[in-house]
Amino acid sequence: MRNPESIDLAITDVVALTHTADGTIEFLDGATILVADGRIVSVSTEPYSDPAARVIDGRGQVAMPGLINCHAHSPMVMFRGAAEDVSTSDWFNKKIWPMEVNLTESDVTLAMRLACAEMIASGTTTFADHYFMMDRIADVVDETGMRANLGWTFFSSEGHAGFDRGLGFALDRNGSADGRITTSLAPHAEYTVNDDDLRRTAAAGRDHDLLVHIHAAESRIQTRQSRAERGLSPIQVLSSTGILDGRTLIAHGKGIVPEDLPLLAAARGRVGVGSAPKGYMKVGEETTPIRALLSAGVAVGLATDGAASNNTLDVWESMLMTSLMQKYVEQDELWMSARQVLGIATLGSAAAVGLGGVAGSLAPGHVADVILVDLSGPHTQPVHDLASTLVFSARSADISTTIVAGQVLMADRRLLTVDVPAVVEALRPRLAELTDTSHGKSIQDYGF
Amino acid sequence: MRNPESIDLAITDVVALTHTADGTIEFLDGATILVADGRIVSVSTEPYSDPAARVIDGRGQVAMPGLINCHAHSPMVMFRGAAEDVSTSDWFNKKIWPMEVNLTESDVTLAMRLACAEMIASGTTTFADHYFMMDRIADVVDETGMRANLGWTFFSSEGHAGFDRGLGFALDRNGSADGRITTSLAPHAEYTVNDDDLRRTAAAGRDHDLLVHIHAAESRIQTRQSRAERGLSPIQVLSSTGILDGRTLIAHGKGIVPEDLPLLAAARGRVGVGSAPKGYMKVGEETTPIRALLSAGVAVGLATDGAASNNTLDVWESMLMTSLMQKYVEQDELWMSARQVLGIATLGSAAAVGLGGVAGSLAPGHVADVILVDLSGPHTQPVHDLASTLVFSARSADISTTIVAGQVLMADRRLLTVDVPAVVEALRPRLAELTDTSHGKSIQDYGF
Numbered sequence: 100m101r102n103p104e105s106i107d108l109a110i111t112d113v114v115a116l117t118h119t120a121d122g123t124i125e126f127l128d129g130a131t132i133l134v135a136d137g138r139i140v141s142v143s144t145e146p147y148s149d150p151a152a153r154v155i156d157g158r159g160q161v162a163m164p165g166l167i168n169c170h171a172h173s174p175m176v177m178f179r180g181a182a183e184d185v186s187t188s189d190w191f192n193k194k195i196w197p198m199e200v201n202l203t204e205s206d207v208t209l210a211m212r213l214a215c216a217e218m219i220a221s222g223t224t225t226f227a228d229h230y231f232m233m234d235r236i237a238d239v240v241d242e243t244g245m246r247a248n249l250g251w252t253f254f255s256s257e258g259h260a261g262f263d264r265g266l267g268f269a270l271d272r273n274g275s276a277d278g279r280i281t282t283s284l285a286p287h288a289e290y291t292v293n294d295d296d297l298r299r300t301a302a303a304g305r306d307h308d309l310l311v312h313i314h315a316a317e318s319r320i321q322t323r324q325s326r327a328e329r330g331l332s333p334i335q336v337l338s339s340t341g342i343l344d345g346r347t348l349i350a351h352g353k354g355i356v357p358e359d360l361p362l363l364a365a366a367r368g369r370v371g372v373g374s375a376p377k378g379y380m381k382v383g384e385e386t387t388p389i390r391a392l393l394s395a396g397v398a399v400g401l402a403t404d405g406a407a408s409n410n411t412l413d414v415w416e417s418m419l420m421t422s423l424m425q426k427y428v429e430q431d432e433l434w435m436s437a438r439q440v441l442g443i444a445t446l447g448s449a450a451a452v453g454l455g456g457v458a459g460s461l462a463p464g465h466v467a468d469v470i471l472v473d474l475s476g477p478h479t480q481p482v483h484d485l486a487s488t489l490v491f492s493a494r495s496a497d498i499s500t501t502i503v504a505g506q507v508l509m510a511d512r513r514l515l516t517v518d519v520p521a522v523v524e525a526l527r528p529r530l531a532e533l534t535d536t537s538h539g540k541s542i543q544d545y546g547f
Numbered sequence: 548m549r550n551p552e553s554i555d556l557a558i559t560d561v562v563a564l565t566h567t568a569d570g571t572i573e574f575l576d577g578a579t580i581l582v583a584d585g586r587i588v589s590v591s592t593e594p595y596s597d598p599a600a601r602v603i604d605g606r607g608q609v610a611m612p613g614l615i616n617c618h619a620h621s622p623m624v625m626f627r628g629a630a631e632d633v634s635t636s637d638w639f640n641k642k643i644w645p646m647e648v649n650l651t652e653s654d655v656t657l658a659m660r661l662a663c664a665e666m667i668a669s670g671t672t673t674f675a676d677h678y679f680m681m682d683r684i685a686d687v688v689d690e691t692g693m694r695a696n697l698g699w700t701f702f703s704s705e706g707h708a709g710f711d712r713g714l715g716f717a718l719d720r721n722g723s724a725d726g727r728i729t730t731s732l733a734p735h736a737e738y739t740v741n742d743d744d745l746r747r748t749a750a751a752g753r754d755h756d757l758l759v760h761i762h763a764a765e766s767r768i769q770t771r772q773s774r775a776e777r778g779l780s781p782i783q784v785l786s787s788t789g790i791l792d793g794r795t796l797i798a799h800g801k802g803i804v805p806e807d808l809p810l811l812a813a814a815r816g817r818v819g820v821g822s823a824p825k826g827y828m829k830v831g832e833e834t835t836p837i838r839a840l841l842s843a844g845v846a847v848g849l850a851t852d853g854a855a856s857n858n859t860l861d862v863w864e865s866m867l868m869t870s871l872m873q874k875y876v877e878q879d880e881l882w883m884s885a886r887q888v889l890g891i892a893t894l895g896s897a898a899a900v901g902l903g904g905v906a907g908s909l910a911p912g913h914v915a916d917v918i919l920v921d922l923s924g925p926h927t928q929p930v931h932d933l934a935s936t937l938v939f940s941a942r943s944a945d946i947s948t949t950i951v952a953g954q955v956l957m958a959d960r961r962l963l964t965v966d967v968p969a970v971v972e973a974l975r976p977r978l979a980e981l982t983d984t985s986h987g988k989s990i991q992d993y994g995f
Contacts, residue, residue, distance in 0.1 A: 410939035491858035496944030
């Protein structure tokens with residue numbers, strides 16, 4: 100397997116977070132990670148000394164699989180803090196959907212650069228995005244070196260145009276950026292996309308082996324309303340329209356109820372749920388029933404949603420919030436331990452976005468998406484239990500290095516593929532117009 | 548008021564977080580903050596150009612009052628991550644209290660240096676500590692330049708020795724370190740200190756105008772047990788023993804029940820509650836009923852507890868957790884907004900530790916405890932609402948500068964009064980012995 104002449108990158112003398120065959124987290128001291136052609140060649144304690152390769156000294160640092168954001172609307176960083184202290188309904192109808200009328204392609208490009216900078220700086224190497232003008236987003240993914248699964252949001256209110264545009268994008272860009280971009284079909288939600296369009300989506304997903312990324316069962320209120328109006332829960336709608344017969348990424352799933360679990364369990368291995376607990380707390384709502392989902396064998400991954408609700412695109416923060424909220428809602432201090440949530444952040448999130456066996460683990464043959472976490476800060480010393488240090492003491496600002504497909508995107512906290520001050524300067528003159536709602540228009544009406 | 552010749556420090560061209568007379572948070576753009584003799588002289592938009600003073604360029608940064616940690620056991624950073632995945636009862640009886648048998652004065656000194664480094668780096672300028680070997684802790688506060696209120700923990704199981712030692716320390720060190728150290732009497736809790744000792748504490752507090760810092764109503768379970776055993780809630784015990792007649796800082800207060808509120812309301816202006824929500828979530832327990840306390844006029848402040856349960860001493864993190872958890876438990880997205888929690892972090896916390904009118908606000912005459920927050924990172928851009936940016940997007944790692952009593956303790960994230968690598972090296976050989984519980988001894992037995 101190992102051929103020193105082809106090694107592009109060696110990370111030496113690091114503590115490597117690895118997984119056993121059953122998914123248990125282990126830490127390998129004094130490890131060397133070798134990378135060739137964008138993939139991990141080996142993780143071992145064998146020293147490496149070939150002077151030809153780029154070498155990163157990992158002393159005092161932990162190497163982990165890059166974080167995976169399972170549900171984001173990344174360009175919404177442009178609206179960070181622009182829709183505060185409002186109900187979910189007002190957030191959509193009075194703030195976000197009217198503001199999104201103002202978007203230009205240039206805005207999306209600039210905002211996407213800022214979002215990629217934030218994600219790279221906080222250790223995210225892959226994200227699943229659900230938004231508009233997705234071709235511009237794909238361009239920025241290509242330019243910044245990130246990995247992403249991209250789906251162009253559509254509503255049935257657009258007629259067939261939305262579905263067609265989304266499918267066209269998915270077929271056009273799948274596998275682009277040297278394979279760093281994969282694509283999905285992205286119906287907005289089971290209440291904004293009708294059953295015909297959901298069936299059409301399911302069929303296209305099957306025909307082209309595309310992930311379907313959809314908001315569903317976003318809250319208990321939605322589930323209650325769906326039952327009242329249709330006699331079906333949102334997950335039952337996904338089942339009855341064939342969505343659950345293919346590969347599916349469900350955003351939020353907070354309103355998943357016991358009757359949904361057998362349907363999801365039957366789709367296990369193909370279906371995942373992305374959970375973004377910070378934003379749920381912020382609007383005073385319930386969280387994703389992760390314990391029930393994991394018991395049903397459903398993959399659960401970490402997410403941030405957009406920064407207009409979550410205020411950050413920081414998956415490390417989602418990891419902490421997920422552990423704390425799960426312990427709180429289950430009233431169980433032994434549940435969702437540091438090791439369990441590290442499992443969700445790595446294998447779980449990779450499985451949820453359809454990248455199981457490809458990303459999410461420092462294992463030979465996996466993509467070389469690696470982050471290094473510096474534990475020399477006073478808040479992470481001393482280390483008695485490395486998993487606890489990572490989850491409960493470290494924060495994303497401790498990530499020194501972010502690598503995607505073997506390419507270093509951040510070194511010693513310097514971002515190498517985005518010029519943040521330039522992006523901030525370029526976005527500044529647009530802020531007033533972007534947040535203007537005086538035109539009285541909206542991209543959509545939110546029923547809940 | 549202003550006399551340029553005596554100005555020791557000027558912070559120029561900064562956005563200053565100030566308070567109106569009714570406590571509302573305001574942001575003053577282009578502000579200059581002048582400091583003399585460790586106190587704030589003025590906060591204004593008048594430019595300052597005297598070359599004799601030390602000048603800090605505040606462009607692109609927000610100046611805030613330094614954070615106040617209303618309840619900590621700071622040296623417990625030595626046990627960070629050493630007591631994970633256990634119930635509260637086992638955390639005490641099987642882990643912490645047996646481990647604390649191993650403590651030496653040298654351990655406390657080293658751990659305290661590490662704790663001060665963590666607090667300074669995360670923007671805390673004042674902390675209220677409740678621990679053992681408090682004279683060593685006071686030495687390190689003096690050495691590192693921090694401000695603190697210190698109380699030497701005692702139990703009635705020690706006989707009179709504990710009370711006497713605590714009172715002796717309080718009288719000896721009050722006002723030391725150029726006034727940066729104030730002291731308190733620190734009975735451990737109303738269930739580990741008997742009524743006679745609580746009465747003695749109340750009388751001594753009154754006689755010497757000392758704060759009484761005590762764990763009380765730490766959980767609903769404690770309240771239930773106290774009612775069952777004594778027919779009184781923990782707060783009723785504090786009332787009946789005279790503790791609430793003086794200045795009192797209650798740690799946690801999670802088990803405060805409606806019958807307690809009139810007693811606390813009657814003590815308003817003298818009584819405060821420190822809340823540390825991260826650790827509560829981590830053990831799957833309820834949080835402090837902050838809404839009820841504020842309605843009763845009781846001061847509420849932010850806290851971290853010790854790092855053996857909270858895993859950090861990061862008050863900025865407590866600020867975020869407090870807002871999110873309050874929104875969640877009250878199911879109210881409008882409650883505990885960014886501005887409200889900034890009020891708790893500043894005026895509320897100062898009042899809770901008995902420093903109202905002295906610390907917690909950038910106002911003339913207040914101590915010059917100031918932090919600068921750098922908002923140039925991609926995760927804090929753009930800024931649509933500065934309060935939201937601070938609470939929901941920024942993190943403690945964005946604090947560039949920490950100033951206590953006009954002395955710069957951290958500049959550009961460099962710690963100036965603690966050598967962290969040296970402390971970590973010195974503590975390392977002690978870790979195995981510190982966490983050894985094979986001796987079978989314990990400093991105390993925990994009843995809950």
